[in-house]
Amino acid sequence: MLRILLGEQPRHNNGILEEAIESMVRTAQLLRQEMDKNQDPTHDFRKLEIWTRGLVVSLDELEQSLNAARHFSKSVNSGFVDDMSVQEQGEYARYVYFYKNGFIRVFSILDKLGTVLNDLYDLHTSKVKAHFSYFTVLRQFKFLKSHTELAKGLEEIKDRYKTPLNALRKRRNTEIHYMNSEMQDDLWQRHQGLSDKIELEDIEQHLVDLAQGVEMVCRSLAAAYKYTNKLWEKSGVKA
Numbered sequence: 001m002l003r004i005l006l007g008e009q010p011r012h013n014n015g016i017l018e019e020a021i022e023s024m025v026r027t028a029q030l031l032r033q034e035m036d037k038n039q040d041p042t043h044d045f046r047k048l049e050i051w052t053r054g055l056v057v058s059l060d061e062l063e064q065s066l067n068a069a070r071h072f073s074k075s076v077n078s079g080f081v082d083d084m085s086v087q088e089q090g091e092y093a094r095y096v097y098f099y100k101n102g103f104i105r106v107f108s109i110l111d112k113l114g115t116v117l118n119d120l121y122d123l124h125t126s127k128v129k130a131h132f133s134y135f136t137v138l139r140q141f142k143f144l145k146s147h148t149e150l151a152k153g154l155e156e157i158k159d160r161y162k163t164p165l166n167a168l169r170k171r172r173n174t175e176i177h178y179m180n181s182e183m184q185d186d187l188w189q190r191h192q193g194l195s196d197k198i199e200l201e202d203i204e205q206h207l208v209d210l211a212q213g214v215e216m217v218c219r220s221l222a223a224a225y226k227y228t229n230k231l232w233e234k235s236g237v238k239a
Helices: 015-038 044-073 086-120 134-144 148-160 161-177 181-192 203-234
Strands: none
Touching: 015 044, 015 161, 015 203, 044 134, 044 203, 086 134, 086 203, 134 148, 148 161, 148 203, 161 203
16 A cells, blocks of 8 residues: 555565565464354454455554655655754655554564464463563463464564564663654753754664564464464364
8 A cells, every 4th residue: 555655566475574474374374264164153263364455454464664764754855853944854754654653563563463363372371461462471471381483573573683583672661751762862962952953863764773673573373373384284273
């Protein structure tokens, strides 16, 4: 959708993004087959199907946010906020909007995945923490020694992307709880000298961190859903 608005060609899924989407689509197909076969009287399969299809949509929106942030960042060339033209300020504001939308969505998708895994594998994480996150679910896997192959794979992915994820988490927490994340550097610079010009944040590094966050999300989704599909197919559930 956003690519059309930006005058770009539609995205062609490939790599880990394609792998994640195809894994989730496969799960939705298996769930649909089970509903057709058994009528799903408890609506458990229907709930999981809706959650899974929602994750497909959310991942698409996350990738589009990253792409849009990259698109608008190309028009930001000034090193200082005070040196921007009115037009450049507009492009910078659009970059900030989609960049923030992106890093917020990274953690939103992970928490949605945590909800799916908690329900799917009966982890009862809410007994540990009422409003739990994806990372609480990972700890619950470890505590229960449940589905160790999946838990180990997800932990390894989390650890591999620890540095960019921590940077994104810090900006997300600032944005949600304190101030606009792009103004945090402004505040620090004002402490150094009230009359100094405000230097722009490192947009390139921020986009690298966000891209790594998107990749981490894709790998986590692919690992979780491929494991689930393999488990179900072994038990005789085949689409």
